[in-house]
Amino acid sequence: MTGELHRSRTNATVRGLSGIAAPPDRFTDQRVLLTGTRDVLASRNGAEMMRSAMLLLMRMTTDLTVAIPGGFDELAEGLAQVARDQAWERAPAFATMPVTEEGYAAILSVGGKASAALPLTVITSNGWLARVSSGSMAISQRCNQWNPVGALAAASLGAGEVFKRLLRLKPEHGQLLDGISFSLWDYGLSDDPGHHLPTEMETDLLVAGAGAIGNGVVHLLSQLPLKGRRRVLDVQTYGDENWGTCLRLTPTAAAARDEKATYLATIWGEGVEPVVGRIEDAEADAKWRAPKVVLCGFDNVEARYAVQDLWPDLVIDGAIGPRLECQVSAHPWSGEIACLRCIFELEHGEPAEHVQRRLTGLSVAALRQASRALSRQDVADAEPEKRNWLLGQIGKPICSVFEAARQFAGGDVAAGFRPSVPFVATISASMMVTELVRYLTTGDVGVEPRFFFSLLWGPQQGAHYPEDRHDDCQCSTRAHLIERVRAGRWY
Ligand SMILES: [Zn+2]
Known part of the structure; x- marks a missing residue:
C-alpha cells in the first residue's frame, strides 16, 4: 500500500x-x-x-x-x-x-x-x-x-x-x-460579481493548520494585498499521504517531510512567519502575541478549542466531511454568535488525555510533551500491543503520532488515512477567505455562524445554520474574564 x-x-x-x-x-x-x-x-x-x-x-x-x-x-x-x-x-x-x-x-x-x-x-x-x-x-x-x-x-x-x-x-x-x-x-x-477587491487590507492574521484547508487558504492569501503580521502555525511535518489533498504541496517537500508551517509560510510570501508548534506551545513563548484574526483549518475538535481559546476578534473555521461536505463558520468575539466551542462538541465527552492514551498506548508523561519527537524509549514505555505500530512513528512529533493513531483507528485501516479530497478543502478555503475579506472591508460576517453544503448536490442547495452563544459555554460563563484578557493585549 x-x-x-x-x-x-x-x-x-x-x-x-x-x-x-x-x-x-x-x-x-x-x-x-x-x-x-x-x-x-x-x-x-x-x-x-x-x-x-x-x-x-x-x-x-x-x-x-x-x-x-x-x-x-x-x-x-x-x-x-x-x-x-x-x-x-x-x-x-x-x-x-x-x-x-x-x-x-x-x-x-x-x-x-x-x-x-x-x-x-x-x-x-x-x-x-x-x-x-x-x-x-x-x-x-x-x-x-x-x-x-x-x-x-x-x-x-x-x-x-x-x-x-x-x-x-x-x-x-x-x-x-x-x-x-x-x-x-x-x-x-446570482449574476452580480459584487465588490471589487480592495487595494490593501490590514490586520494581524494567523493561519492555524497547514493541511488541505490551510493549503487552499494560503494559496488565496498569497494573491491578496494583505498588510500586517502574517503567520502560519502547525506542529506537523508533511508526508506522502498529504500530497493528494494539499493543493500546493510538491512531492519533493512531502518526501523531505518539510515542516508544514514553514512550507506554507514560504508559499504565502515574504515576511510571513512560520510558527512550528501547537497553539499551546506558541502561547508559552514570551514573544508570542495573540492574533486579531485566525483562519482555522484544523480537522479535530481539540485543536479548534485551542484556537477559540485565543479569543481573537474573529475566528473563521473551515470544515470538510467524507461525503464531499464543506462548511465555513465565522465566530466574532463581539456580538452573540456562537463560538467554536459552542458548535463543536468533544466526542463522547471523554477527556482528551484518555482518548490519546487509548489510541496511542503512550504514557501520560509522553503525551504531555506533545511537540517533542517520539523516541525509542517512549515506544519501550508504551503498551505492548501498540509498540509495533509506534516503531514506525519514531522521530515524528508526539502530537502527530496521536493524529496518525486517530486516523488509523478511524476505520480505514488498510490505507491508514481518512477520506479527503482536495477540491472540497479548496472550496471551503474560498468561503473562509471570502469571510476574511468581508470582515476586513465591512466589519461584518456573512455567516452566523455557519454555511454548509455538499458538493454531491451543489452550493445552491447549501444552507445557513444560525446559532447563538450557549449559556453554558465558556464564551458566556467566562465572558468577563475573556474581556479582561483581551483588553490587556498589545499588538
Ligand atoms: Zn461558546
Missing part, C-alpha cells in the same frame, strides 16, 4: 462513496482533459482557474491532458513548469488545441459552450461569482473582474463535477450542476 500513500485519501473517499456510486477499479487512472477558450484564458481569472484546476485534477487522475489554444505560450509554459514541480508520477501531457474530445471520461473547460452531448463541464468566474455547467445550460463568459477567490471556487466546483463523473455517481445520491452561477458573497445564485 505504501506505493499508493500519496493517493490514499482520495482512494478512501472513493471507497467510502461506493455505496452511492459505481466507480471503476482503477479510479485514478481515468482519462481526463483540461482545456479552455481563448476569450476566458486571456483574462487573469481564466489563467488562475486553469492553474487551480490543473493542480486539483492531477491529484485525481494519473492520466490528465492539458490542451491550450495556440498563441498562449506564456500560460502553457507556466502551467508546464507547475505540472513538473507538482507531478507525483508522470506529469500531465500538454497539447495545443484543437484536440479530439473523444475517449475522455471527463472534460473540464475553462470557458466555452456547455453541452450535454459530451462528458463536459464548463467553468467561468467573475468577481465573487463561481459558475459551472455540466449540462446544456449556458453560463456567462464574462470574467473581467479579477478575484482569485472566485477563480479557485470555480475550479473547485469544476473538479467536483469531474470527480462525480469519474465516480459514476447514482442520480438519487447527487447531481451534476447545470447552469449554476453561485455568489460566494451572497451564498446563493
Whole structure:
C-alpha cells in the first residue's frame, strides 16, 4: 500500500462513496482533459482557474491532458513548469488545441459552450461569482473582474463535477450542476460579481493548520494585498499521504517531510512567519502575541478549542466531511454568535488525555510533551500491543503520532488515512477567505455562524445554520474574564 500513500485519501473517499456510486477499479487512472477558450484564458481569472484546476485534477487522475489554444505560450509554459514541480508520477501531457474530445471520461473547460452531448463541464468566474455547467445550460463568459477567490471556487466546483463523473455517481445520491452561477458573497445564485477587491487590507492574521484547508487558504492569501503580521502555525511535518489533498504541496517537500508551517509560510510570501508548534506551545513563548484574526483549518475538535481559546476578534473555521461536505463558520468575539466551542462538541465527552492514551498506548508523561519527537524509549514505555505500530512513528512529533493513531483507528485501516479530497478543502478555503475579506472591508460576517453544503448536490442547495452563544459555554460563563484578557493585549 505504501506505493499508493500519496493517493490514499482520495482512494478512501472513493471507497467510502461506493455505496452511492459505481466507480471503476482503477479510479485514478481515468482519462481526463483540461482545456479552455481563448476569450476566458486571456483574462487573469481564466489563467488562475486553469492553474487551480490543473493542480486539483492531477491529484485525481494519473492520466490528465492539458490542451491550450495556440498563441498562449506564456500560460502553457507556466502551467508546464507547475505540472513538473507538482507531478507525483508522470506529469500531465500538454497539447495545443484543437484536440479530439473523444475517449475522455471527463472534460473540464475553462470557458466555452456547455453541452450535454459530451462528458463536459464548463467553468467561468467573475468577481465573487463561481459558475459551472455540466449540462446544456449556458453560463456567462464574462470574467473581467479579477478575484482569485472566485477563480479557485470555480475550479473547485469544476473538479467536483469531474470527480462525480469519474465516480459514476447514482442520480438519487447527487447531481451534476447545470447552469449554476453561485455568489460566494451572497451564498446563493446570482449574476452580480459584487465588490471589487480592495487595494490593501490590514490586520494581524494567523493561519492555524497547514493541511488541505490551510493549503487552499494560503494559496488565496498569497494573491491578496494583505498588510500586517502574517503567520502560519502547525506542529506537523508533511508526508506522502498529504500530497493528494494539499493543493500546493510538491512531492519533493512531502518526501523531505518539510515542516508544514514553514512550507506554507514560504508559499504565502515574504515576511510571513512560520510558527512550528501547537497553539499551546506558541502561547508559552514570551514573544508570542495573540492574533486579531485566525483562519482555522484544523480537522479535530481539540485543536479548534485551542484556537477559540485565543479569543481573537474573529475566528473563521473551515470544515470538510467524507461525503464531499464543506462548511465555513465565522465566530466574532463581539456580538452573540456562537463560538467554536459552542458548535463543536468533544466526542463522547471523554477527556482528551484518555482518548490519546487509548489510541496511542503512550504514557501520560509522553503525551504531555506533545511537540517533542517520539523516541525509542517512549515506544519501550508504551503498551505492548501498540509498540509495533509506534516503531514506525519514531522521530515524528508526539502530537502527530496521536493524529496518525486517530486516523488509523478511524476505520480505514488498510490505507491508514481518512477520506479527503482536495477540491472540497479548496472550496471551503474560498468561503473562509471570502469571510476574511468581508470582515476586513465591512466589519461584518456573512455567516452566523455557519454555511454548509455538499458538493454531491451543489452550493445552491447549501444552507445557513444560525446559532447563538450557549449559556453554558465558556464564551458566556467566562465572558468577563475573556474581556479582561483581551483588553490587556498589545499588538
Ligand atoms: Zn461558546
